[in-house]
Amino acid sequence: MSRHIYRDRGQNAHPSTDAxxxxxxxxxxxxxxxxxTLDDFTGRYAQRIHGMAQSEIRALFSVASRxxxxxxxxGNPYTAALPMDELSSMFHDLLHTxxxxxxxxxxxxxxxxxxxxxxxxxxxxxxxxxxxxxTITTGAQQGLDLIARVFLDPGDIVLAEGPTYVxxxxxxxxxxxxxxxxxxxEDGLLPDALRETLAQLDRLGRSAKFLYLVPTYQNxxxxxxxxxxxxxxxxxxxxxxxxxxxxxxxxxxxxxxTDPTCSPAVEPLTPxxxxxxxxxxxxxxxxxxxxxVGTLSKIFAAGLRLGWVLAPPAVRDKLVLAAEASILCPSxxxxxxxxxxxxxxxxxxQIKSFIAIYQERRDTLLNSLSAHMxxxxxxxKPGGGMFVWAQLPEGLNSKTMLPRALNERVAxxxxxxxxxxxxxxxxxxxxxxxxxxxxIQEGVRRxxxxxxxxxxxxxxxDR
Amino acid sequence: MSRHIYRDRGQNAHPSTDAxxxxxxxxxxxxxxxxxTLDDFTGRYAQRIHGMAQSEIRALFSVASRxxxxxxxxGNPYTAALPMDELSSMFHDLLHTxxxxxxxxxxxxxxxxxxxxxxxxxxxxxxxxxxxxxTITTGAQQGLDLIARVFLDPGDIVLAEGPTYVxxxxxxxxxxxxxxxxxxxEDGLLPDALRETLAQLDRLGRSAKFLYLVPTYQNxxxxxxxxxxxxxxxxxxxxxxxxxxxxxxxxxxxxxxTDPTCSPAVEPLTPxxxxxxxxxxxxxxxxxxxxxVGTLSKIFAAGLRLGWVLAPPAVRDKLVLAAEASILCPSxxxxxxxxxxxxxxxxxxQIKSFIAIYQERRDTLLNSLSAHMxxxxxxxKPGGGMFVWAQLPEGLNSKTMLPRALNERVAxxxxxxxxxxxxxxxxxxxxxxxxxxxxIQEGVRRxxxxxxxxxxxxxxxDR
Numbered sequence: 001m002s003r004h005i006y007r008d009r010g011q012n013a014h015p016s017t018d019a020x021x022x023x024x025x026x027x028x029x030x031x032x033x034x035x036x037t038l039d040d041f042t043g044r045y046a047q048r049i050h051g052m053a054q055s056e057i058r059a060l061f062s063v064a065s066r067x068x069x070x071x072x073x074x075g076n077p078y079t080a081a082l083p084m085d086e087l088s089s090m091f092h093d094l095l096h097t098x099x100x101x102x103x104x105x106x107x108x109x110x111x112x113x114x115x116x117x118x119x120x121x122x123x124x125x126x127x128x129x130x131x132x133x134x135t136i137t138t139g140a141q142q143g144l145d146l147i148a149r150v151f152l153d154p155g156d157i158v159l160a161e162g163p164t165y166v167x168x169x170x171x172x173x174x175x176x177x178x179x180x181x182x183x184x185x186e187d188g189l190l191p192d193a194l195r196e197t198l199a200q201l202d203r204l205g206r207s208a209k210f211l212y213l214v215p216t217y218q219n220x221x222x223x224x225x226x227x228x229x230x231x232x233x234x235x236x237x238x239x240x241x242x243x244x245x246x247x248x249x250x251x252x253x254x255x256x257x258t259d260p261t262c263s264p265a266v267e268p269l270t271p272x273x274x275x276x277x278x279x280x281x282x283x284x285x286x287x288x289x290x291x292x293v294g295t296l297s298k299i300f301a302a303g304l305r306l307g308w309v310l311a312p313p314a315v316r317d318k319l320v321l322a323a324e325a326s327i328l329c330p331s332x333x334x335x336x337x338x339x340x341x342x343x344x345x346x347x348x349x350q351i352k353s354f355i356a357i358y359q360e361r362r363d364t365l366l367n368s369l370s371a372h373m374x375x376x377x378x379x380x381k382p383g384g385g386m387f388v389w390a391q392l393p394e395g396l397n398s399k400t401m402l403p404r405a406l407n408e409r410v411a412x413x414x415x416x417x418x419x420x421x422x423x424x425x426x427x428x429x430x431x432x433x434x435x436x437x438x439x440i441q442e443g444v445r446r447x448x449x450x451x452x453x454x455x456x457x458x459x460x461x462d463r
Numbered sequence: 464m465s466r467h468i469y470r471d472r473g474q475n476a477h478p479s480t481d482a483x484x485x486x487x488x489x490x491x492x493x494x495x496x497x498x499x500t501l502d503d504f505t506g507r508y509a510q511r512i513h514g515m516a517q518s519e520i521r522a523l524f525s526v527a528s529r530x531x532x533x534x535x536x537x538g539n540p541y542t543a544a545l546p547m548d549e550l551s552s553m554f555h556d557l558l559h560t561x562x563x564x565x566x567x568x569x570x571x572x573x574x575x576x577x578x579x580x581x582x583x584x585x586x587x588x589x590x591x592x593x594x595x596x597x598t599i600t601t602g603a604q605q606g607l608d609l610i611a612r613v614f615l616d617p618g619d620i621v622l623a624e625g626p627t628y629v630x631x632x633x634x635x636x637x638x639x640x641x642x643x644x645x646x647x648x649e650d651g652l653l654p655d656a657l658r659e660t661l662a663q664l665d666r667l668g669r670s671a672k673f674l675y676l677v678p679t680y681q682n683x684x685x686x687x688x689x690x691x692x693x694x695x696x697x698x699x700x701x702x703x704x705x706x707x708x709x710x711x712x713x714x715x716x717x718x719x720x721t722d723p724t725c726s727p728a729v730e731p732l733t734p735x736x737x738x739x740x741x742x743x744x745x746x747x748x749x750x751x752x753x754x755x756v757g758t759l760s761k762i763f764a765a766g767l768r769l770g771w772v773l774a775p776p777a778v779r780d781k782l783v784l785a786a787e788a789s790i791l792c793p794s795x796x797x798x799x800x801x802x803x804x805x806x807x808x809x810x811x812x813q814i815k816s817f818i819a820i821y822q823e824r825r826d827t828l829l830n831s832l833s834a835h836m837x838x839x840x841x842x843x844k845p846g847g848g849m850f851v852w853a854q855l856p857e858g859l860n861s862k863t864m865l866p867r868a869l870n871e872r873v874a875x876x877x878x879x880x881x882x883x884x885x886x887x888x889x890x891x892x893x894x895x896x897x898x899x900x901x902x903i904q905e906g907v908r909r910x911x912x913x914x915x916x917x918x919x920x921x922x923x924x925d926r
Contacts, residue, residue, distance in 0.1 A: 039777035040751070044672065044706070046616045046638075052784040079566040084558040091554040095547040103542040103764035138601050138768070138790045145789040149637075153509045167791060174612075174788040175509075209507065243507070288503070301566035303795035305601070314502035321515040325637040326608040326789065327601045328630060332766035334794060 047154070051173045060402075064411035070443035072365075072430040073411040075219070075386065077298055081353055083345075090340050098336055106332035108324035109316075110136025110308070114335050117342045118294065118308050125251065126284030127292065129310050135319045136330045140249055140295035140307035141167050146326070147210075147245055147291060147309065148175040150318045157208040159197065161189050163389070163418030163427070165219045165247065168212055172420070179420035180208070186380065188215060188225030191232040198240050210243035210291075216278045217250035217385025220418050220429035224383060227279040234285050246282045247293045250385035252351055254278055255359040278384065283310065291315060298386070299351050300341050304334035358386065361432040364440045372448035374455060379430075386433035389415075391426060392451065395458050398428040401450060410446040510617070514636045523865075527874035533906035535828075535893040536874040538682070538849065540761055544816055546808075553803050561799055569795035571787035572779075573599025573771070577798050580805045581757065581771050588714065589747030590755065592773050598782045599793045603712055603758035603770035604630050609789070610673075610708055610754060610772065611638040613781045620671040622660065624652050626852070626881030626890070628682045628710065631675055635883070642883035643671070649843065651678060651688030654695040661703050673706035673754075679741045680713035680848025683881050683892035687846060690742040697748050709745045710756045713848035715814055717741055718822040741847065746773065754778060761849070762814050763804050767797035820896075821849065827900040828893060828907065835911035837918060842893075849896035852878075854889060855914065858921045861891040864913060873909040 064071040094102060109115070115131035122129055137143040144167065152158070154176035160168065162181025172179050182193045194211070201207055213233070215225035225233065237244050254277060283292040295307040309319055323329075341347050365388055369379055376393030390412075392398060399414040415424025432440060527534040557565060572578070578594035585592050600606040607630065615621070617639035623631065625644025635642050645656045657674070664670055676696070678688035688696065700707050717740060746755040758770035772782055786792075804810050828851055832842055839856030853875075855861060862877040878887025895903060 040775065041706070041777060044614060045781065046612065046614055046619075048616075049613055049781050049784075052781065052788060054784060054787075076567050080563040082562065082566055084562045087562070088555045088558045091558070092551045095551045095554070099545065099547045099550070100543040101766075103545055103766040104539050105760075105765050138794075141791040142789060149509065150512055151507060151509055153511075156509075167788075170788040174785065243504070297568075301796070302568050303564075303566040305790065305792075305794040312503065314504055318508065318512050318515065321512075321517060322637065324517075325515060325633045326605060327768065328604040329768075331601075331768040331794060331797060333764070333797065 048174060048176055051176045052170075053173070060411065060413065063406055069406065069409045069411050070435060070439045070446065071411040072432075072435060072440070072443050072447070073413045074431050074434050076431075076434040077302055077386070078354065078357055078433055079301055079303065081357055082301060082350070086345055090337065090344060093344070094333075094336055094340055102333045102336040104332055106329045106335065108329045109320045110134070110330055111332065111335040111339060114339050115308075117339060121342070122283075122292075122294070122310065126280040127310070128284075128287065133310055133313060133316050135309045135311070135316055135323060136335060137307045137309060137323065138327060138330055139297060139302070139305045140247065140293050141171070142305075142323070142327070143293040143295075143307045143309040144168050144171045144245070144247070145174075146319045146322045147293075148172060148177070149322045149326075150315065151209050151243075152177045157201065157206060158210060158212055159194070159208045159242075160212040160420075161214065161218065161221070162421075163220050163415060163424055163429075164212065165214055166413075166417050168247065169418070169420055172212070177209070181419060181421060181423065184218075184221060184223060186223050188218070188223050188229055189213065189233060191229055191236060194233060194236050198236065198242065202240075207240075208242060210245050211237060212245045212247065213282070214247045214249070215282060216248060217253065217382050217387075219250070219385065220387050220413070220415075221389040222380040222382030222385060222387045223389075224278055230279055230282055230285065234282055234290075237289065238286070241289070243289050243291065244282055245291045245293065248281055249293075249295045249298050251278050251281065252299050253355055253358060253386070254384040255355060255362065287312070296338055296341075299354070300338060300347070304331070304337060306330065306334055306338055355384075358384075358433050361435070361437055361440060362388070364437040365430060365432040365444065368441050368444035372444050374448065374452055376455070377448075377451060386431055388430045388432060390428050390430055392428070393455060394426075395462075396451065396454050397425050399425060401454050404454070405447060405450045408446045408450050410443045410450065412447065511637060511639055514639045515633075516636070523874065523876065526869055532869065532872045532874050533898060533902045533909065534874040535895075535898060535903070535906050535910070536876045537894050537897050539894075539897040540765055540849070541817065541820055541897055542764055542766065544820055545764060545813070549808055553800065553808060556807070557796075557799055557803055565796045565799040567795055569792045569798065571792045572783045573597070573793055574795065574798040574802060577802050578771075580802060584805070585746075585755075585757070585773065589743040590773070591747075591750065596773055596776060596779050598772045598774070598779055598786060599798060600770045600772060600786065601790060601793055602760060602765070602768045603710065603756050604634070605768075605786070605790070606756040606758075606770050606772040607631050607634045607708070607710070609782045609785045610756075611635060611640070612785045612789075613778065614672050614706075615640045620664065620669060621673060621675055622657070622671045622705075623675040623883075624677065624681065624684070625884075626683050626878060626887055626892075627675065628677055629876075629880050631710065632881070632883055635675070640672070644882060644884060644886065647681075647684060647686060649686050651681070651686050651692055652676065652696060654692055654699060657696060657699050661699065661705065665703075670703075671705060673708050674700060675708045675710065676745070677710045677712070678745060679711060680716065680845050680850075682713070682848065683850050683876070683878075684852040685843040685845030685848060685850045686852075687741055693742055693745055693748065697745055697753075700752065701749070704752070706752050706754065707745055708754045708756065711744055712756075712758045712761050714741050714744065715762050716818055716821060716849070717847040718818060718825065750775070759801055759804075762817070763801060763810070767794070767800060769793065769797055769801055818847075821847075824895040824898070824900055824903060825851070827903045828895040831904050831907035835907050837911065837915055839918070840911075840914060849894055851893045851895065853891050853893055855891070856918060857889075858925075859914065859917050860888050862888060864917050867917070868910060868913045871909045871913050873906045873913065875910065 064073045115134040119129045119131045148171045152175040156177050158172050158177045158179050161184050183190050283290045292310040379388050379390040399416050413429040415427030527536045578597040582592045582594045611634045615638035619640050621635050621640045621642050624647050646653050746753045755773040842851050842853040862879050876892040878890030881887050
């Protein structure tokens with residue numbers, strides 16, 4: 001056999017000219033003892049690692065997961081509500097009818113049948129899509145990451161709500177983007193703020209790469225962009241040729257009752273009061289310039305890591321290439337499970353069961369907050385989703401208060417985790433999807449105690 | 464409720480000053496009809512998309528998967544050999560004993576129990592590791608991608624075997640790295656070529672970020688870096704302070720017989736002739752400067768998308784951050800399945816059963832090549848793994864020959880897919896793990912016919 005078969009003949013072939021191999025240089029062992037450097041590889045990393053930092057949420061989880069702590073900090077769906085017997089039968093059938101294919105590689109864009117089913121699912125929200133324009137991802141998080149890879153160079157501007165989803169911040173920061181927050185109120189993003197920011201950028205000769213939005217039951221703020229503002233935001237973005245990345249994990253988790261703590265004088269926060277449908281997604285209003293990100297983590301199971309991106313064909317092509325470079329393909333196995341969830345299981349009933357649980361827990365959280373919190377603490381009243389955003393009284397800092405709260409065995413996420421610019425110091429995110437009603441009541445009781453003490457401390461300090 | 468609770472008071476708060484929302488500008492619909500631009504977003508993409516291109520392998524799969532085509536082009540393990548009944552029981556138990564946790568999010572670094580088990584698995588190859596230094600990934604592909612994210616800036620030099628794994632090329636090219644190939648022979652990478660390349664770079668004041676290697680049953684070349692050369696390569700890299708990324712998907716798939724077509728005069732290519740163990744991984748020789756990448760795709764199931772990276776602590780920290788930014792966490796569900804594969808199933812027997820199947824198919828492939836191929840065609844004789852690398856006679860081009868081969872209902876991967884620099888035109892990769900022995904025989908017969916015709920055509924053209 002030729003020594004050169006590993007390469008075209010004559011092209012860069014490089015036969016060994018010295019067959020006697022040199023012995024390992026005794027000196028190399030010395031590298032391990034050269035001082036006390038904790039990181040031998042300093043100076044070798046890519047520039048982008050400077051954008052990577054552990055999110056405050058992640059750092060918190062080890063403490064918050066101690067059994068004595070009531071955690072309102074998490075973001076887990078309540079997977080114990082899934083029907084394990086039915087899932088077990090489903091996997092049995094899956095393995096016996098499509099085991100070999102499901103345990104193998106699959107197309108990088110994802111299972112074609114699942115893409116059809118997701119297209120049908122989106123049509124229920126008024127989104128008209130072709131399964132060809134869907135890319136299946138390893139959770140919505142990977143969808144965001146692929147979008148960042150396709151669009152973001154270091155220094156690029158991304159607009160986002162303030163506060164915004166911490167996982168999206170992590171992606172944008174890892175891409176070394178410059179995230180600019182836009183303020184919100186109880187009806188979501190303020191369109192005038194968007195308009196003004198875009199005008200400012202125009203004046204500076206800059207432009208943003210896209211606007212990132214979680215319009216429905218926002219994480220962390222728990223608010224929903226109103227019907228009117230949706231049209232307005234789309235119009236503003238179209239006028240400026242600005243892409244929108246619409247992240248929509250929660251819109252299927254719509255509660256069918258309004259805020260239990262509302263007096264009749266207060267306008268219910270559930271959009272279109274009393275109905276169980278939020279305003280249609282932005283992508284249902286136009287197919288130009290919107291990249292829509294969905295997930296099965298909230299309506300089926302986060303542990304399967306399945307999300308998707310619906311994007312215009314030219315963008316989709318690039319997303320698929322980026323996906324293949326990063327993971328080859330999503331899990332054929334969990335995708336086939338999702339196909340069977342939608343085709344053989346009572347998936348609509350399952351979603352209703354999640355909704356019933358979360359709605360009861362939201363009610364408990366809102367009622368507990370009303371019962372226990374001092375005046376001066378306010379909070380949002382979400383019509384769906386998994387989170388409430390609370391505002392502390394003037395002068396309190398949710399981040400510096402956290403050790404005291406953990407000491408009192410209650411955890412939350414400080415608001416700073418949801419801002420790229422140091423904002424959120426007087427806010428916190430409270431989760432109601434995972435803890436039980438009893439835990440929520442006890443957690444809020446403890447939290448209210450901590451806040452009261454902080455306020456008293458603050459008052460005596462001010463005096 | 465305050466309108467400003469979404470942000471620290473007074474900090475960038477931006478109340479809406481004009482509640483009457485503007486209607487969508489009628490002009491924006493025009494964007495869809497402005498000419499025949501296929502890509503409305505040209506000019507908005509990140510620089511890195513210029514490095515992304517569909518791999519030749521991916522592009523080939525749609526044609527190669529037609530039922531009438533015998534595909535020697537794939538890289539699929541033979542998952543039909545997995546015991547579906549036992550897997551079904553395993554998933555039943557999993558759902559009933561740890562369903563809720565397995566269907567939820569998990570730590571970004573991966574399941575701690577699985578990391579312990581992988582550490583034990585590696586110890587069988589002589590690798591001493593802490594489970595803390597393992598990061599679980601969505602297939603080994605994501606491991607490579609995370610390494611690229613942590614280390615590669617545009618223009619950085621990566622050294623790799625030529626040919627090298629196409630998926631690694633995709634990652635490095637997406638990171639806009641400058642991949643330089645090093646030649647190999649039947650004992651793997653030529654250490655002198657490595658030495659010379661590093662000296663050349665030194666003279667130019669450049670350095671490489673790392674050396675990427677698949678030392679054992681290399682994909683696509685099917686060769687194994689010899690015992691002696693392993694020590695030599697490690698010593699050279701240590702002398703230069705060069706990191707090594709050791710990608711080791713195939714070393715558990717070691718055949719226990721040598722090349723069936725060898726005459727006694729030809730040295731068997733299975734390392735340490737007749738034994739069923741390849742030389743120990745590079746990582747078993749030193750723990751400085753080696754990042755080891757493993758996968759469960761070849762010993763369990765590719766469809767679960769599970770791989771791992773063993774890296775020094777400082778690097779591991781960055782890999783975990785990069786992993787969390789890109790997917791939050793790997794699938795808790797498939798990780799728990801892997802835990803149960805190693806703790807409740809006959810996994811060693813399963814690997815033996817894969818080996819028996821692949822060894823028989825390799826024998827069939829090598830025997831068929833000997834029986835049918837014209838003189839002038841040569842090929843490697845792998846002692847394990849899934850691939851054979853074939854060299855065509857002078858003047859033939861595997862890429863331009865492919866349409867004719869597909870027409871004759873046989874597929875392979877042209878060698879050019881495995882080079883970043885246009886090399887590999889006279890080579891091809893042949894897979895033996897997935898097609899049956901009968902298919903392999905028929906495929907080689909067809910391929911030999913195509914090559915003969917090409918040679919005849921070439922000869923008449925030369926005359």
